[in-house]
Amino acid sequence: xxxxxxxxxxxxxxxxxxxxxxxxxxxxxxxxxxxxxxxxxxxxxxxxxxxxxxxxxxxxxxxxxxxxxxxxxxxxxxxxxxxxxxxxxxxxxxxxxxxxxxxxxxxxxxxxxx
Amino acid sequence: xxxxxxxxxxxxxxxxxxxxxxxxxxxxxxxxxxxxxxxxxxxxxxxxxxxxxxxxxxxxxxxxxxxxxxxxxxxxxxxxxxxxxxxxxxxxxxxxxxxxxxxxxxxxxxxxxx
Numbered sequence: 001x002x003x004x005x006x007x008x009x010x011x012x013x014x015x016x017x018x019x020x021x022x023x024x025x026x027x028x029x030x031x032x033x034x035x036x037x038x039x040x041x042x043x044x045x046x047x048x049x050x051x052x053x054x055x056x057x058x059x060x061x062x063x064x065x066x067x068x069x070x071x072x073x074x075x076x077x078x079x080x081x082x083x084x085x086x087x088x089x090x091x092x093x094x095x096x097x098x099x100x101x102x103x104x105x106x107x108x109x110x111x112x113x114x
Numbered sequence: 115x116x117x118x119x120x121x122x123x124x125x126x127x128x129x130x131x132x133x134x135x136x137x138x139x140x141x142x143x144x145x146x147x148x149x150x151x152x153x154x155x156x157x158x159x160x161x162x163x164x165x166x167x168x169x170x171x172x173x174x175x176x177x178x179x180x181x182x183x184x185x186x187x188x189x190x191x192x193x194x195x196x197x198x199x200x201x202x203x204x205x206x207x208x209x210x211x212x213x214x215x216x217x218x219x220x221x222x223x224x225x226x227x228x
Binding site (some may be wrong): 017 | 173
């Protein structure tokens with residue numbers, strides 16, 4: 001059974017700092033891994049999707065990596081801004097035989113101080 | 115184009131009443147998912163639709179929960195005889211073809227059972 005863990009649960013950094021959010025998963029048969037952002041009282045916004053055949057994806061100041069052998073993914077945020085403050089969730093997707101669900105971590109609550 | 119929409123955005127109901135939650139996926143998306151987000155449990159998968167059929171309904175917590183999808187588009191999640199533990203935010207997501215594609219989430223329906 002896939003389990004996803006995110007560390008740290010909360011993180012506070014000064015504006016401009018580069019930071020890394022960590023995500024680990026127990027089943028290396030993961031098909032893809034998706035990073036989301038959730039603002040308070042809002043739904044989830046997809047940030048990056050990494051397929052199992054890929055090692056990383058980049059979008060603007062965000063870079064996500066995937067290492068299936070170690071069961072880890074990281075989300076790197078460069079030059080953080082106060083507008084980056086939100087909860088960041090990672091989720092592992094199984095293949096079709098494993099069903100259609102995403103298994104979510106508990107999230108990292110990020111606060112970027114001006 | 116338009117994103118995933120959900121209605122109502124908020125629903126307050128009395129214990130024992132039935133409720134219906136609606137999801138309109140992104141036009142052309144074949145796959146549709148329901149998740150539930152609560153304080154104690156994080157984000158949990160409920161059910162996955164491929165077209166009008168549900169190949170994975172393993173996350174439905176009890177037989178009080180049911181869902182259907184018609185015309186390969188709109189989906190309704192029904193909770194019968196609501197209990198206080200059903201209080202949560204119910205999120206719907208859709209993806210283009212199947213569970214291996216990127217999932218896009220709606221804003222959610224906040225359900226409060228009094």
